[in-house]
Amino acid sequence: MTHVTAQTTVSLEKSQELFQRIAGSVAGGESNYVRVKNGLEMCFDRGEGARFWDVDGNEYIDFSLGYGPLIFGHKPPAVTQAVVDMITTRGVQFTFPYDLEADVAEMLVSSVHGVDLIRFCTTGTEAVSAAIRLARAYTGRDKIVKFEGQYHGWTDTMFISSYPDLERAGPDDRPRPVPGSKGTPRAAAELILPLGWNDVEAVERAFAEHPGEIAAVLTEPIMCNCGVIPPKPGYLQELRRITREHGALLIVDEVKTGFRVALGGATEYLGLRPDIVTWAKALGAGFPVAAFGGTREVMDLEARNEVMHGGTYNAHTVAIAAARATLTILRDDPELLASIWRRGERLKAGLQEAVRSAGHQAVCQGVGPLLQLYFTDGVEEITDYRSALRHVDMEKFSDFQGAFQDRGIYIHPDPLECFYVSTVHSDADVDEAIEAAGEAAHAIGR
Ligand SMILES: Cc1ncc(COP(=O)(O)O)c(C=O)c1O
Structure with missing residues (x-):
């Protein structure tokens, strides 16, 4: 996994306090290498449907879904x-x-x-x-x-x-x-x-x-x-x-x-x-x-x-x-999978458009409910691991992820992870994410 630390400006005071306590007895503060590597000190309070709250009371639309299992969102x-x-x-x-x-x-x-x-x-x-x-x-x-x-x-x-x-x-x-x-x-x-x-x-x-x-x-x-x-x-x-x-x-x-x-x-x-x-x-x-x-x-x-x-x-x-x-x-209910495809495809197109409109070179790749946004050096397609390492700007993704999180949208901080869409993400959630992506892309500058 790439070693990129999340940057966010929302208050994570209680999270950090709790994290320190956990790290006193859990090695690294997390029972998972990937989370530790990505410097995630945000601590979780509760989830409901497509949203979750951290212990500081910050609310997020969740496109990470607990590394993917939550196909029906939190607490189905x-x-x-x-x-x-x-x-x-x-x-x-x-x-x-x-x-x-x-x-x-x-x-x-x-x-x-x-x-x-x-x-x-x-x-x-x-x-x-x-x-x-x-x-x-x-x-x-x-x-x-x-x-x-x-x-x-x-x-x-x-x-x-x-x-x-x-x-x-x-x-x-x-x-x-x-x-x-x-x-x-x-x-x-x-x-x-x-x-x-x-x-x-x-x-x-x-x-x-x-x-x-x-x-x-x-x-x-x-x-x-x-x-x-x-x-x-x-x-x-x-x-x-x-x-x-x-x-x-x-x-x-x-x-x-x-x-x-x-x-x-x-x-x-x-x-x-x-x-x-x-x-x-x-x-x-x-x-x-x-x-x-x-x-x-x-x-x-x-x-x-x-x-x-x-x-x-x-x-x-x-x-x-x-x-x-x-x-x-x-x-x-086959409509459930059809709906996550539709929303995933709309999110993919909307994210790419929003980020490009802010002046970045980026490509959003995906298949239905699984997608990822790559900030690139201008290549139009990532086809394998080495092309990702050579053409993707990992630092810029990290800045974007932090700015996205500031606007209440949570995606995994690792540039090589992916977005997941669940059956409880609404069209309004997708719209909110696309709008926040445009703002975040402007906020990080080119
Ligand atoms: C494709 C793939 N295979 C296997 C695994 C390992 O699964 P687990 O984390 O449940 O052990 C993962 C985890 O992300 C995965 O993405």
Whole structure:
């Protein structure tokens, strides 16, 4: 993640006091590396729908949505009620199979192309770790192709070359694996073949140079951890073709895109059939739940218990009740996803126009409810991680984020995060954000 600190002029006195207290006993004051890195000392009081309040009483329209899960906004009544009903009538932790698991699994299988069987877990990190182990077990190979600028969780298995320093990351056509954290064994990094995204030739070359060694290509279907970068037309289909030709699996990480871009995720939207898919975030509308699934042939290794996948809290009743309510609501009312698309597209066009009118070079990229504003040096498109690092003005984004926050609009301070639109953002919220973006863009100067 980029190291940019939020700058805001609204009063955060109580937040800072509370933050100091928390930091006295929680390392760094936050239980999350990304938040610590971004210098977020604002402390949260409460949320309601599309808005939240900090402890100083400042009110914000929230386009960060708790890193994305809050697809129905804060405190979604139906999902919250479903969880309360479940835990007050039946209990919290079973570790025995129960009816609601079947309901959720059936909805996942019927809505996502090519998925025959699934397994539940608690976080996206676990879902991707399980998917990678499964792919290695299925193919008997160890190496994983992943892409610079994509985040798949924080473990040693995947936090490699997610946001590498270009001085350590090797040439554009031969990236080197760079561990993302101190403490990651070099040996773990050696199992990763990092590549630039949206480049079919790079993938062809990796398979040609490592015959019979690559277990899987792991990719987000739309890059959402480097701003928002859509795939070039046909790119993902080429990944599908190449992986098939070489006997490797295609793992599509839908942790951010799942149940948001379409009920069946970006795989439905883009017409893709991966071997393994991972989900989290919107699946529980804020309650912690994740899953992975795939074709029967691959998932049978889990069914036969030939691959270890564990977790005390897997299929916990809070998780499953939340997922059941979320998927039922989205399935029964397709207008909800249609509305977040419309508002997302309007926000995207409006932000770009507002910021450009204030004299900045900027481009807003997105797919429906996922978008990001890049202040650029004039390039019209960001296509991969290295183009983001070379052409995006991270400092200017940071100034803009602070000025936006001053005007009551909250987006994540990291220039490589993204905006999320929920089903409870109104047209008026979008209008307010566009107007505030124009003011913020003027306020930061050129
Ligand atoms: C695409 C993707 N995969 C995996 C993860 C990890 O999910 P979690 O934070 O739930 O462990 C994230 C988190 O942002 C993500 O964006």
